[in-house]
Amino acid sequence: MKAQKQISVNSYRAAGFIGKYQTIVADTVIPYQYSVLWDRAEGAEKSHVAQNFINAAKALRGEDIVDGFYGMVFQDSDAYKWLEAAAYSLANKPDADLESRADELIDLIAAAQDTDGYLNTAFTIKDREKRWTNLLEGHELYCSGHMIEAACAYYEATGKRKLLDVAQKNAECIYARFVTEGNEGVPGHPEIELALMKLYRLTGNRRFLELSERFIDERGTDPGFYAREAEKRDWTVWNSNPWDNDYRQSGKPVREQSEATGHAVRAVYLYTGMADLAAETDDRELLEACRRLWDNIVRKRMYITGGIGSTVIGEAFTVDYDLPPDTAYSETCAAIGLMFFAGRMLENEINGEYADVMELAFYNTVLAGMQLDGKRFFYVNPLEVDLGISGKSATHTHALPSRPGWYACACCPPNVARLIGSIGKYAYSESGDTAYCHLYAAGTVGFSNGLSLECVTG
Numbered sequence: 001m002k003a004q005k006q007i008s009v010n011s012y013r014a015a016g017f018i019g020k021y022q023t024i025v026a027d028t029v030i031p032y033q034y035s036v037l038w039d040r041a042e043g044a045e046k047s048h049v050a051q052n053f054i055n056a057a058k059a060l061r062g063e064d065i066v067d068g069f070y071g072m073v074f075q076d077s078d079a080y081k082w083l084e085a086a087a088y089s090l091a092n093k094p095d096a097d098l099e100s101r102a103d104e105l106i107d108l109i110a111a112a113q114d115t116d117g118y119l120n121t122a123f124t125i126k127d128r129e130k131r132w133t134n135l136l137e138g139h140e141l142y143c144s145g146h147m148i149e150a151a152c153a154y155y156e157a158t159g160k161r162k163l164l165d166v167a168q169k170n171a172e173c174i175y176a177r178f179v180t181e182g183n184e185g186v187p188g189h190p191e192i193e194l195a196l197m198k199l200y201r202l203t204g205n206r207r208f209l210e211l212s213e214r215f216i217d218e219r220g221t222d223p224g225f226y227a228r229e230a231e232k233r234d235w236t237v238w239n240s241n242p243w244d245n246d247y248r249q250s251g252k253p254v255r256e257q258s259e260a261t262g263h264a265v266r267a268v269y270l271y272t273g274m275a276d277l278a279a280e281t282d283d284r285e286l287l288e289a290c291r292r293l294w295d296n297i298v299r300k301r302m303y304i305t306g307g308i309g310s311t312v313i314g315e316a317f318t319v320d321y322d323l324p325p326d327t328a329y330s331e332t333c334a335a336i337g338l339m340f341f342a343g344r345m346l347e348n349e350i351n352g353e354y355a356d357v358m359e360l361a362f363y364n365t366v367l368a369g370m371q372l373d374g375k376r377f378f379y380v381n382p383l384e385v386d387l388g389i390s391g392k393s394a395t396h397t398h399a400l401p402s403r404p405g406w407y408a409c410a411c412c413p414p415n416v417a418r419l420i421g422s423i424g425k426y427a428y429s430e431s432g433d434t435a436y437c438h439l440y441a442a443g444t445v446g447f448s449n450g451l452s453l454e455c456v457t458g
Contacts (some may be wrong), residue, residue, distance in 0.1 A: 004279075004347045004429040004436065005448070012424025015094065016442030016457050021367070021420050026098075028374035029417045033082050034101055047071065049079045050105065052121040056112035059125050069125040073237050074139040074189075076121050079105060080146035081414035083163070086152035088421025099158065106154070106163045109147070113166055117173030119147065130235070132177060136188040136226045136248075137237035141215075144170055145192030152198045154420070164202075171199060175211050185229065186191030186219045188240075188248055192268050194340065209280065216277055216286075219243070219270070220253040247314055255285050258292040260301055260317050263434065264309025264329075267317065268297075268337030275344035287348055294345060296320075297338070298357055305368075306361030307381050309334045324432045325383035327396060330380060332369030333415050335361040343426045346438060355438035358405045358426060361441070362419075370416050376403035377413045 014022050028377045035041040048070035055065045069075075086102045089095070113119040120140045123131045132140065151167035154160065174192075177183050187193075196212035200203070226242035245251040247262035249270050260267050271293050278287040300320040302308050307330030311318050315331055342358040345351070369378045382390065382399040390399045427441035435451045442457040 004350070004431045006343070006347070006425045006429050011446045011448075012428060012441070012443055013445075014424065014441065014443040017413050018420075018423055018441045019443060022089070022092055022458070024372075024374040025085065025417050025420050026093060026095070029370070029413070030082070030086055030089055032375065033085075033414055033417065037079055037082060037105070047075070047078060049075055050108060052076065052125065053079070053105075053108040053112045054153070056121040056124040057108070059128075060112070060114060064141065071121050071122075073122050073137065074143055076119075076143045077139075077146040078414060079109065080143070080150040080298040081418055083147070083150040084153045085414055085417035085421050087150065088418060091157035092421065095365065098397075102154065103160070103162075105209075106160075106166075110162060110166050113169065116176075117169040117171075119144070119166065119170050130233070132183070132185075133233050134188075134229065134235075134237065135185045136229060136242055137240050139189055141174065141187040141192045142189040143196035144174060145187075148192070148195035148199050152202050153418075155202065167199065168203065168205070171196065171208055171211065175207050179207070179211060179214060184218075184222070185225060186250070188214050188226070189263075190215075190219075190270035190273060194269060194276055194344075195275065197276040200280075209277075212273060212433065213277055213281070216254055216270075216274055220250045220257070223250065223252075226250070247316065255289045256311075257289055258296060260293055260297045260308075263314055263316050264334040265315065265331060265337050267293075268308070268334060268341045272337065272340040275341060275348060279347040280342065290341075290345060294354075296352070302338075302357075302363075303328060303330060303383060305330070305335075305381070305383065306357060306363035307335055307365045307383075308337065308338055312380075326386065326390070327386075327399060328380075328382045329382040329398065330365060330383075332366060332381060333384075335365035335369075335381075336419050337416050339366065339419065339426060346429060350436060359439055362423075362426075366416060366419060370413070371403050377416070378403050 032041060036047045038043050039046055039048060052069055052075060058065050083102055083105060086098055090099055114123055115201045120143055148167045150169060151163040155164040192210045193215050196208045200208040223245050230242040249262055249267055254274055265286050274286055275290045277371060278290060298306060301317050303323055307328060309315055309329045309331055310323050312329050315329055338361050342354040345354045365381050368381055380398045385399060385401045387401055390396045390401045423441055426438060427439035428445050429436045430447045430449055433449055440455060440457050442455050444454045446452045
């Protein structure tokens with residue numbers, strides 16, 4: 001088995017349909033989302049993301065803070081996903097003003113990092129003594145994962161190391177806690193696993209590969225971990241059931257899993273990390289588990305649109321063939337995660353089905369998650385809308401008939417932006433003297449083996 005190599009973010013120049021969407025992201029989506037991060041977008045839900053980083057730096061300096069932390073426990077990730085989208089946009093088309101705004105935000109992030117490398121504004125501002133005590137719900141590792149992804153993308157696009165240095169210091173902090181010191185536990189929300197693989201490939205530091213492998217190998221081996229963790233603390237974020245291990249893909253070790261369960265985004269982020277690790281280490285057993293999980297999703301738990309996660313209860317998979325059209329949850333982020341998973345499976349083996357499903361999800365759910373002008377977004381993508389019920393009935397409150405402008409839980413809009421900006425990495429890959437076209441993405445492509453091509457579409 002020989003892993004395929006993804007092309008760099010700088011080697012695809014989009015045209016046609018894809019080029020139009022990348023222009024919308026660059027001209028409209030990224031500037032708008034930047035204004036949201038700074039609470040300057042009229043009519044949008046308050047974000048407070050930039051101010052959270054400013055306040056975290058003040059907390060580290062012992063200064064008084066007036067407005068404290070605001071938002072979800074994973075609020076930091078909005079900034080990281082915006083930075084990653086900005087990085088891909090800069091790689092596609094240089095923009096001095098955008099790069100300056102990104103550098104300003106990176107400065108705020110760097111200032112919010114503690115001396116040991118820890119970085120999470122929610123805990124730094126108000127709960128420093130609670131760090132690492134709620135892996136079930138705290139999302140510290142999830143946020144670190146998105147920061148690492150942004151750092152890798154920004155370095156590749158600009159050559160600037162500041163955020164990459166912050167990410168490596170943070171990853172070393174996590175390595176020290178879970179490997180060197182031997183503290184138990186795995187992320188409640190997978191994401192850092194796939195991010196660490198990116199950081200390893202960029203830096204060559206095998207500790208990051210080891211850390212990713214540790215989180216993947218330990219998942220599901222101790223079903224009682226989250227319950228023991230919950231017994232030790234007197235606080236919660238969402239009052240999650242610590243015994244619902246299937247919800248967070250921890251019911252059994254990953255190599256024994258055969259059904260996609262629980263929160264759909266968490267699931268495909270985990271499977272992406274597993275497939276990435278399998279390609280890097282030639283782990284046949286892990287790859288076989290990925291194949292089983294892939295088959296279960298695409299043959300029994302996926303909509304005809306490439307959407308996954310059929311129920312609003314937990315944003316989750318349910319059982320085989322339970323795919324109601326009117327109450328479909330089908331989160332935009334889940335379809336994006338399915339594309340991630342497909343892309344990593346293509347690195348293990350060239351199989352047209354992976355590309356077909358990636359194409360299905362991209363055109364029918366991911367792009368549908370953003371309005372044509374880039375100003376409104378769907379979090380949930382039902383296949384059927386009844387204007388008398390959707391968004392009104394208790395059973396259909398999530399199935400909105402029109403796209404809102406923004407969300408308090410704003411994971412999907414920046415996720416769409418970063419996926420569109422980096423679509424070349426999923427459309428094309430190479431191995432040795434062979435170039436692969438997985439998606440018909442119009443534009444020009446250059447490969448490290450010297451081959452170049454132009455894709456023209458109608």
